[in-house]
Amino acid sequence: MALILCLETATTNCSVGLAKDGKLLALKEDNSKNYSHAEKLHIFINVVLKEAGFSTRDLDAIAISKGPGSYTGLRIGVSSAKGLCYSLDIPLISVPTLDLLAAKLRGDQGIIISMLDARRMEVYSAVYDSGLKQIRDTKAQVLDEFAFAEYLEKSKVHFIGNGVAKFEEVCKHPNAVFHTQQYPSAKEMVEIAELKHQKSDTEDVAYFEPYYLKDFIAG
Secondary structure, three states: OOEEEEEEOOOOOEEEEEEEOOEEEEEEEEOOOOOOHHHHHHHHHHHHHHHHOOOHHHOOEEEEEOOOOOHHHHHHHHHHHHHHHHHHOOOEEEEOHHHHHHHOOOOOOOEEEEEEEOOOOEEEEEEEOOOOOEEEEEEEEEOOOOOOHHHHOOOOEEEEEOOHHHHHOOOOOOOEEEEEOOOOOHHHHHHHHHHHHHOOOOEOOOOOOOOOOOOOOOO
């Protein structure tokens, strides 16, 4: 059982949660159109700690969304998490970003496909069964009308994430259910982080890097 600070910065949603024993105590997030992580992340950390009546000295671990996602967002989140872990001498827990999206649909029947917007008609995606077990590796892929056909022909498929809107434009399959404009949140990180902490499934703070999936291209 632990007090865990959860940070989600992989998309435009700057999200901070504080959880104790796997239960969310406080949540603060902002999903503005522009990335606000550099300005708001540490403010949000202070807000949730104060709201729940704790300080950083009470923390047992830091959990971070590890990607894929925005290069800038991931760098800010991971740097902040590592800095806190170093200064407080506590473990770092990482959670795949696409797992957090899938967890929003816990209990829904059918296949779940999490997708985050990349660029143009490309997305980062991962495929899960109804029990949230990942059944296809995370990939960067270009969308067309035939994408995910092998799953759509077999059962209902729930698509979730900020990359869904552009797939909805080309996919007209009756088995497709679109959950558009959904963003990963620290809220869904709570249970996963607690289970990882119980198993001591943590990262090497010195060497941990975000999971970018693709090389950075300056634009």
